[in-house]
Amino acid sequence: MSDPGTLRTVLATSPLTEPLKSGAVASAGLTFDFVDVSPVHKAFAPMVRHESYDLSELAIVTALQAVAYGRPIILLPAVVASRFQRGCLITRRNNGVMSPQDLPGKRIGVRAYTQTTGMWVRAHLSEDYGLATAAMHWLTRDPAHVEQYQDPSFVEHATDDKTLLDQLREGITDAAILGNDLPRDEEFTPVIADAGTKDSAWYDEHGFVPINHLVSASIAACERDPGAVRSAYGLLLQSFTQLQLPAGKPSPYAFGFDKLRGPVEYVIEACLEQNLLPRRLGIDEVFGPAEKILRGLPA
CATH class of the missing domain: 3.40.190.10 (Periplasmic binding protein-like II)
Structure with a gap:
């Protein structure tokens, strides 16, 4: 105290x-x-x-x-x-997801299903492309901070120690959501190619x-x-x-x-x-x- x-x-x-x-x-x-x-x-x-x-x-x-x-x-x-969050959804530059419309049925890695960056990316996918969250499979590493919360059935918790980028490199996932640890190398590319333009338009509409x-x-x-x-x-x-x-x-x-x-x-x-x-x-x-x-x- x-x-x-x-x-x-x-x-x-x-x-x-x-x-x-x-x-x-x-x-x-x-x-x-x-x-x-x-x-x-x-x-x-x-x-x-x-x-x-x-x-x-x-x-x-x-x-x-x-x-x-x-x-x-x-x-x-x-x-x-x-x-702004749209650029946090990435894929492999070679043999990755071609566009957001290709995401249904795909596996997406995220540190935790409850991670706020993941929430925002999913909200944008719903708002921009009409993609339901449950239409994709989410592979996570960490549980929720609030221990009473349980992940929904379309969320899987990884049992190995591979990083999100390792999972993406090895094809375990098709895309991944990262935040402050977003990589800057040429191996990966944003799934939403015009993320900055969409973010600006979203800000103009919503005001925050x-x-x-x-x-x-x-x-x-x-x-x-x-x-x-x-x-x-x-x-x-x-x-x-x-x-x-x-x-x-x-x-x-x-x-x-x-x-x-x-x-x-x-x-x-x-x-x-x-x-x-x-x-x-x-x-x-x-x-x-x-x-x-x-x-x-x-x-």
Whole structure:
């Protein structure tokens, strides 16, 4: 348990979080006890299963599953990572998948079926090409961070130690979804050839960058020191308002209940189509507890 006014925190270093880590953005009444977890997704299971941290970055699919299964976390309206996703679906340059329309019946590798990048790729395949998630076979390596969730029947868990790229090279899979570890060599090529153009058109239509990670707080921390949680959110928001982002490029960060309502509702519908949630969540269920805390109301 952290001391009063101290939050044990996991946030990946980025232009948004670096000022908090360096102390350039700070509050006299709050201390961040930053824990270095790399890659950051290794913090997600400890957070939703054991409240191992007071404040932690959390993938949006894991976050929504945590709410649906009653795990001890509260979601703050703070997006700390987002990106366009269509280019994350790759295949072999030689003898690979020729186009997205060829994917039904094919095997696609992904680190976990619940991985947020995979959710976004499947959502785009559905929206752009009318491809149902269950029409493809998904080969995974990791289980869900929320242990109550069970993968659907069209998902298989690999029993060997081959990497996603090894599986793709050897023809075990026909395509693969990768994120920050996306390869840049000529051996692989995107399945969606015009991914950038489609991403731009999607942004123009929907008005947000596909969300990867939000910030979550443990219920224990919210009950012990709600003022510290409010202060942490305020510091993140302060860092955001001081950022100098590249002109003309969409922001990978977003804050506020009104700003996130539409994007989160989109993700909920995508998760339902992909059998990622046991039921439809209401937006008040997702953000209601945080709204009370940030407004200083009884939880």
